[in-house]
Every structure is written in structure tokens, then in C-alpha cells.
Amino acid sequence: MTHTPSLDRPQPILIMHQVRGGYGDADILQGVSLTVMPQEIVVIVGPNGAGKSTAMKAVFGLVRIRSGAIVFEGEDITGWSPDRIVRRGISYVPQVDNVFREMTVHENLEMGAFLAKGDLSAAYDRIYALFPDLKTKRHALAGDLSGGQRQMVAMGRALMLDPKLLLLDEPTAGLSPKYMEQIFQICRDVRDSGVSILLVEQHAKQALAFCDRGYVLATGANRFEGSGRAILEDPEIAQMFLGG
Amino acid sequence: MLEFINFYIIPGIVIGAIYALGAIGITLIFGILRFGHFAHGDLATTGAYLALGVTTLIGLTPWLSLPVAMILTALLAYGIHRLFYRHLEARPKILTVMASLGIGMMLRSVVQVAWGVDPLAYGSGIARAQSFAGLMLRPREIATLALTLALVATLLAFLRYSKWGKAMRAMSDNPDLARLCGVDNDRVTRLTWFIVGALAAASGFCLGINTELTTMMGWSAMLSMFAAAVLGGVGRVEGAVVGGLVIGLAEELSVLLVPSPYKSATAFVILLAILLLRPQGIFKGKVL
Numbered sequence: 287m288t289h290t291p292s293l294d295r296p297q298p299i300l301i302m303h304q305v306r307g308g309y310g311d312a313d314i315l316q317g318v319s320l321t322v323m324p325q326e327i328v329v330i331v332g333p334n335g336a337g338k339s340t341a342m343k344a345v346f347g348l349v350r351i352r353s354g355a356i357v358f359e360g361e362d363i364t365g366w367s368p369d370r371i372v373r374r375g376i377s378y379v380p381q382v383d384n385v386f387r388e389m390t391v392h393e394n395l396e397m398g399a400f401l402a403k404g405d406l407s408a409a410y411d412r413i414y415a416l417f418p419d420l421k422t423k424r425h426a427l428a429g430d431l432s433g434g435q436r437q438m439v440a441m442g443r444a445l446m447l448d449p450k451l452l453l454l455d456e457p458t459a460g461l462s463p464k465y466m467e468q469i470f471q472i473c474r475d476v477r478d479s480g481v482s483i484l485l486v487e488q489h490a491k492q493a494l495a496f497c498d499r500g501y502v503l504a505t506g507a508n509r510f511e512g513s514g515r516a517i518l519e520d521p522e523i524a525q526m527f528l529g530g
Numbered sequence: 531m532l533e534f535i536n537f538y539i540i541p542g543i544v545i546g547a548i549y550a551l552g553a554i555g556i557t558l559i560f561g562i563l564r565f566g567h568f569a570h571g572d573l574a575t576t577g578a579y580l581a582l583g584v585t586t587l588i589g590l591t592p593w594l595s596l597p598v599a600m601i602l603t604a605l606l607a608y609g610i611h612r613l614f615y616r617h618l619e620a621r622p623k624i625l626t627v628m629a630s631l632g633i634g635m636m637l638r639s640v641v642q643v644a645w646g647v648d649p650l651a652y653g654s655g656i657a658r659a660q661s662f663a664g665l666m667l668r669p670r671e672i673a674t675l676a677l678t679l680a681l682v683a684t685l686l687a688f689l690r691y692s693k694w695g696k697a698m699r700a701m702s703d704n705p706d707l708a709r710l711c712g713v714d715n716d717r718v719t720r721l722t723w724f725i726v727g728a729l730a731a732a733s734g735f736c737l738g739i740n741t742e743l744t745t746m747m748g749w750s751a752m753l754s755m756f757a758a759a760v761l762g763g764v765g766r767v768e769g770a771v772v773g774g775l776v777i778g779l780a781e782e783l784s785v786l787l788v789p790s791p792y793k794s795a796t797a798f799v800i801l802l803a804i805l806l807l808r809p810q811g812i813f814k815g816k817v818l
Binding site for chain 2: 368369372373378380383384385386387388389393396397398400401443
């Protein structure tokens with residue numbers, strides 16, 4: 287995997303090139319390729335079992351990769367361990383069980399910066415500015431919060447180390463439309479603060495409408511890519527994956 | 531009334547504190563390493579005899595030899611993990627549970643070979659109980675309660691405020707997420723065994739100094755300690771303390787209702803009742 291740096295065009299922050307792999311012996315990913323540009327929200331959609339979450343976990347070192355490469359900011363990170371990847375500047379928010387339920391909101395954020403050294407007050411200020419709701423609930427146990435607030439805790443935790451790329455696995459699963467819109471708005475704010483976002487979404491239409499670019503995955507491989515609008519307007523995709 | 535307190539409540543609280551020290555270890559292992567540690571009672575016995583060894587070999591007083599024994603038992607607990615349990619980590623947890631039963635027998639046998647099977651004591655001489663406005667307390671009972679209080683307070687502060695204490699709680703709460711945060715699993719495991727070993731030694735020592743040293747004492751006390759851990763809520767340190775005190779008091783008070791040979795069945799009845807009625811325990815721990 288090579289790419290020549292050029293001065294006139296921004297380089298992708300993340301490149302996934304022909305990745306094959308999975309858990310155990312079965313390959314769920316049958317050659318997935320995607321790129322994320324700086325300050326871009328990229329969404330992966332597709333039917334159940336398409337390998338959306340697996341593709342994202344592959345970026346974070348949670349999947350055995352058999353072939354292909356993952357390049358982050360020009361550096362090959364294929365096969366790195368998750369904690370090394372965290373240190374390199376990628377954070378991941380799992381779909382379920384993504385908070386420490388018996389710890390306070392503040393302690394959850396603190397765990398997000400477990401690998402950091404030195405003063406964290408600037409990081410707390412940044413997160414609480416992004417999620418004002420969390421500031422008032424900072425001493426509440428994360429397990430006592432509503433689903434939407436828990437998702438904010440999970441995102442805040444992932445943002446503590448000031449990553450350059452944030453991976454979100456179905457951040458709006460099980461949330462009311464009101465919270466879904468709020469999470470999407472926070473994603474935009476996060477992007478505007480300089481962080482790229484790669485997310486997997488079950489709510490394909492809403493996600494494609496708000497993202498910068500999207501990929502449609504099916505049976506572990508790329509089926510379609512383009513701007514969210516282009517995917518939404520493609521009649522074939524709409525019929526196959528988005529329910530008409 | 532005073533008589534009731536002196537004969538039932540004070541002994542109940544003292545034995546409860548001893549159970550609490552053991553139950554904290556059991557609950558930490560359950561919460562963080564996720565298995566029932568059936569060598570725990572014998573680990574406590576070993577710690578108690580190590581303190582006796584330090585007393586006889588170096589000539590320290592029993593209470594001064596306790597810190598040495600706590601350190602030795604902490605190292606022993608970690609050593610057992612490295613030699614045995616670690617190799618079973620990737621296998622179903624029931625294998626580790628069974629292995630711990632075997633480790634318990636092994637520890638007990640080593641103690642029996644080294645010190646014999648007859649009851650021993652840390653020192654001769656009978657400490658007279660002192661009266662505090664009618665409350666009769668022996669110095670060793672005061673020391674047991676003070677030690678328990680100090681150890682529990684230190685542990686709770688460590689878990690609440692220190693970086694690695696929080697890492698232990700995080701690991702107990704959500705191990706996958708803790709790993710995603712970069713928490714070093716091995717380091718948390720090591721720390722857990724050190725803490726658990728030291729507390730087990732303290733518990734065994736207090737048991738020995740308040741009664742006598744027997745090679746079966748830890749094994750016999752373990753049912754009560756497990757009951758205390760489950761009663762308080764698995765994974766909950768404060769729950770283990772409350773659970774220990776409740777079990778200790780219940781055992782002492784049971785003789786008012788049933789003949790004293792049934793005393794040790796009390797913990798068993800409470801354990802069954804809590805598993806049936808409120809399996810998450812008083813403090814909402816993990817459901818087994």
C-alpha cells in the first residue's frame with residue numbers, strides 16, 4: 287500500500303485497503319476498502335450481517351486480519367493492538383456495554399484518559415463543553431442515566447485522549463428520534479472541532495442524510511460508495527438496502 | 531441487656547469483622563477475575579500460620595509479625611496465580627473453581643506437615659476483658675476491630691481515589707471496555723492477588739488470635755465468608771463488610787433459637803435464602 291504525499295490535495299486520515307479477515311477461521315470481511323478524509327463523517331450502512339461492525343473493529347485491531355492493510359496518517363497499523371491504536375490517535379465506542387455502569391460520569395471520562403499523563407482539566411472542560419448535559423450529571427452513576435446520555439458518556443470517554451479519528455458503532459441504536467438527532471448534531475460538532483468520524487448505522491436513511499460520505503457494504507465487501515445524497519438517490523441501492 | 535451485648539453482639543461483631551476481611555477477598559476475585567475462589571479459607575489459614583512462624587522464628591510479637599505474614603501471603607497468592615490459575619484463564623471458569631478447591635487442600639496439607647494437626651496458639655496467657663461502661667472487650671477484640679476498620683478504609687479509599695484502584699473497579703465493571711481504555715489486565719490481576727492475599731492473612735490471623743490456630747479453621751470459616759460476599763452483593767467491597775457483620779451476628783444469635791452445633795448452618799441458610807430471594811445481594815452486585 288503506497289500513496290504519494292501531494293501538496294495540493296489533502297491525504298486521507300484512514301485507508302482500509304482490501305481487508306479480509308474475521309474471528310476464528312471464518313472471514314467475515316471479503317475485501318473491504320474505504321477511506322476517511324480529515325474532518326469528514328463517513329458512514330457505513332448495509333444489511334444485517336454485511337460486516338459493518340466487523341469492518342470498524344478491524345480498524346481498531348479487534349479482528350484477525352488475514353490480508354489487506356489499514357493505514358492511519360500514512361502509517362501501517364495493520365495488526366496493532368487496540369491500546370497501541372488508542373495511543374496513536376483512534377478511539378472506539380462499542381455499540382453495547384460502552385460505559386462503566388457502576389462508575390460516575392466523571393470517572394468514566396477519567397478512564398477514557400487512562401493512558402494519558404499530566405493534567406486532564408483541559409480535556410474535561412472540552413468534553414463538558416461538548417456535552418453540557420454530562421456536566422450537570424458528572425457525579426451520577428453512568429448506569430443510572432438514560433440511553434442517550436449513556437451514549438454521550440461513551441462518546442465523551444472516547445474523546446478524552448483527543449483522538450484524530452473516532453469510531454462509533456451504531457451510536458443511535460435504541461434511541462428516540464430526539465436523541466438520534468442530538469447525537470448526530472454532536473457528531474457534527476466533533477467533526478468541526480477537527481476529528482474525523484467513521485460510524486456504522488442501522489438507521490441508514492437518517493445517517494446518509496447527515497454524513498459527508500457513505501459506503502454500502504454487503505456480504506463483507508463494498509457494494510457502493512459516494513456522498514450520502516448520491517447513495518440515497520440511487521434507485522437500486524434504495525430498493526435493495528434502504529427499504530424502497 | 532448488657533449481658534446480651536457482651537455475650538452475643540460483641541462476639542458477633544468480632545467474628546463478623548473476620549468474615550468481612552475474608553469476604554472482601556472473595557468478592558474482589560469474583561468481581562475482577564470472575565470465579566469463586568475456594569482456596570480462600572486455606573489461604574487465610576496459611577497466612578495465620580505464617581504469622582505464627584514469624585513469631586517463633588524471629589521472635590516478633592504476634593501483632594508485629596502480622597504485617598510480615600500479610601506480605602508473605604500476598605506473594606504466595608500471586609505465586610499460586612502464576613503457577614496454576616493463570617494457565618486456566620482462557621478456559622471455562624469452572625475449571626479454575628475446581629483447581630482452587632485442590633489448591634486449598636494443598637495449602638492445608640502443607641500447613642499440616644509444617645506445623646502439625648494439633649491446635650496451636652500465638653501466645654500463652656489469658657487476656658482479661660476490660661469493662662467500658664459495662665461493655666466487656668478484650669484487647670485482641672479491640673485490635674481486631676481496629677485492624678478491620680483500618681484495612682477496609684484504606685482499601686475503599688484506594689479503590690475510590692487511586693488510578694489503579696479505579697482500574698480495578700473498571701475491570702470488575704466492564705472488562706472489555708477497560709481493555710479498550712488501555713488498562714493492563716495483567717497488572718490489575720497482580721494487584722488483585724496482592725490485596726486479596728494480604729487481607730486473607732489478616733482474616734486468618736484474627737481468627738487464630740481470637741480462638742486458636744487449627745489447620746481446618748479457614749476451611750470451616752469459608753462458607754460464612756462466601757455467604758457474606760453473596761449477601762453483600764458480589765463485587766461489592768462495602769457489601770462484603772456488611773455481609774460479614776450480618777453473618778457473624780446471625781451465627782452468634784442463632785444459638786438463642788437452635789442448638790449451638792447448628793451455628794455454622796446459619797450461614798448456609800442465609801446463603802440459600804439470598805440466592806433465592808435477592809441474588810444480586812444487598813448492594814446490587816453481579817448476579818451469579
